[in-house]
Amino acid sequence: MHPTExxxxxxxxxxxxxxxxxxxxxxxxxANTYWQKHKNQFSVINDTLRDQLATEIYANSxxxxxxxxxxxxxxxxxxxxxxxxxxYLAAFIAICAIIGLLRNYWSLLxxxxxxxxxxxxxxxFSAILLTYELFFLGIVFIICGCYIxxxxxxxxxxxxxxxxxWSQSTAIxxxxxxxxxxxxxxxxxxxxxxxxxxxxxICLPAIIVTMAxxxxxxxxxxDALYNYEIVVSAMAVICALPVWRSLERYISPILIPYKDxxxxxxxxxxxxxxxxxxxxNGLFIGINDSLFSYVIIALTSLLIISFLLLSLKENFKHNxxxxxxxxxxxxxxxxxxxxxxxxxxxxxxxxxxxLGTSIYIIIKYWEIPTFFIxxxxxxxxxxxxxxxxxxxxxxxxxILYVSxxxxx
Numbered sequence: 001m002h003p004t005e006x007x008x009x010x011x012x013x014x015x016x017x018x019x020x021x022x023x024x025x026x027x028x029x030x031a032n033t034y035w036q037k038h039k040n041q042f043s044v045i046n047d048t049l050r051d052q053l054a055t056e057i058y059a060n061s062x063x064x065x066x067x068x069x070x071x072x073x074x075x076x077x078x079x080x081x082x083x084x085x086x087x088y089l090a091a092f093i094a095i096c097a098i099i100g101l102l103r104n105y106w107s108l109l110x111x112x113x114x115x116x117x118x119x120x121x122x123x124x125f126s127a128i129l130l131t132y133e134l135f136f137l138g139i140v141f142i143i144c145g146c147y148i149x150x151x152x153x154x155x156x157x158x159x160x161x162x163x164x165x166w167s168q169s170t171a172i173x174x175x176x177x178x179x180x181x182x183x184x185x186x187x188x189x190x191x192x193x194x195x196x197x198x199x200x201x202i203c204l205p206a207i208i209v210t211m212a213x214x215x216x217x218x219x220x221x222x223d224a225l226y227n228y229e230i231v232v233s234a235m236a237v238i239c240a241l242p243v244w245r246s247l248e249r250y251i252s253p254i255l256i257p258y259k260d261x262x263x264x265x266x267x268x269x270x271x272x273x274x275x276x277x278x279x280x281n282g283l284f285i286g287i288n289d290s291l292f293s294y295v296i297i298a299l300t301s302l303l304i305i306s307f308l309l310l311s312l313k314e315n316f317k318h319n320x321x322x323x324x325x326x327x328x329x330x331x332x333x334x335x336x337x338x339x340x341x342x343x344x345x346x347x348x349x350x351x352x353x354x355l356g357t358s359i360y361i362i363i364k365y366w367e368i369p370t371f372f373i374x375x376x377x378x379x380x381x382x383x384x385x386x387x388x389x390x391x392x393x394x395x396x397x398x399i400l401y402v403s404x405x406x407x408x
Contacts, residue, residue, distance in 0.1 A: 014041055015057055018050070022058035088225055091155035098156070099163055131171045138164030142212050146219035155225070158216060162229075165212055169205040202240040209233045227294035228301075235302060238280075239273045248272045255310065257325060262318040267310070274306045285340075297348050300337055304356035307333055311360070313367045327364075334360060358395050365391055 010018070017038045024031035035050070045053075110130065141161030148154035213230040216223070244251070252271040256263065281299040284292045311330045316323040334357045341349035365388065 018054040022054040087152045095159045135168035206236040228298040231298035258321040260319045
């Protein structure tokens with residue numbers, strides 16, 4: 001009988017003994033002493049067959065380490081995972097604060113630089129030249145940021161670089177060098193007839209950011225955050241392509257079937273993007289490859305946010321047929337996401353679906369009663385906030401119950 005066939009007939013305890021025998025023998029230790037202590041676990045077996053079986057098991061085995069529940073190692077691993085996300089959160093808050101400061105003091109900073117250093121530095125700090133300088137500074141931040149060891153500082157530096165790349169490339173392509181002006185330009189261009197302008201002002205900056213994220217992923221593949229962000233930038237490229245503007249009238253009725261002249265154009269565009277996102281997400285789910293797990297989680301999170309925005313009562317205040325229809329579709333979507341996340345045992349998707357569902361319930365808690373009452377009256381709003389407290393308590397208990405099913 002071939003040694004491989006004989007290995008199959010061994011039980012787990014016998015395989016373990018032979019594996020440890022092979023490890024001792026390969027490391028030059030006294031393997032024979034170990035064998036004498038454990039050979040009674042086997043029926044009649046000669047040394048030649050023993051060596052063949054040990055070699056076969058050693059060559060075709062790998063060790064799987066699984067810490068005992070509530071052990072120090074398991075608790076340390078959970079703590080490390082939690083602190084990593086806390087560091088990401090700290091970095092995200094710092095990034096938002098820095099971007100907010102740039103937004104608040106940008107014009108003032110440029111004015112001070114121009115006034116104080118004029119005329120020597122008037123050209124150097126002109127709006128046009130400063131835009132190009134900041135664009136290349138963003139590239140430097142991304143390249144250098146990949147070599148920073150500390151995770152929080154690295155995340156901050158890289159994201160400031162990504163922000164500078166996006167904002168300054170948009171300013172260059174729109175030739176509007178202040179934030180308020182080029183955001184206004186993007187709004188006008190998005191639904192305009194000039195398709196090249198849409199590609200130039202929206203797609204190209206998003207492509208630049210996507211390429212930068214690919215570089216970051218290549219340099220620091222261990223930072224999982226960028227796997228999600230690259231999906232966002234790539235979807236921005238796809239959804240901004242002019243081809244969807246012409247197909248919008250055929251796609252958006254899937255989510256907004258009833259005609260209503262009072263619905264804003266942006267709502268129809270969002271509906272078309274949601275349908276496109278559902279199709280792309282469905283394709284990745286159908287491929288069923290763990291390689292695309294980040295894509296599926298990021299796309300699903302984007303769809304959750306999009307459905308929350310799309311299902312708002314404010315979008316359909318003149319005709320509620322589409323509002324009722326969208327609530328039905330949104331609830332189906334959240335249920336499908338929750339069931340799928342439990343099916344694939346994805347903690348990130350479970351929490352995204354639970355959080356999205358909780359926000360949806362809270363929004364509807366305040367929206368639905370407005371068909372009959374107004375929250376503006378002080379007595380009514382007081383009762384509303386009391387009910388809100390009860391609702392949050394129920395949601396917390398529900399999430400604890402679900403987490404108990406997951407982890408206990």
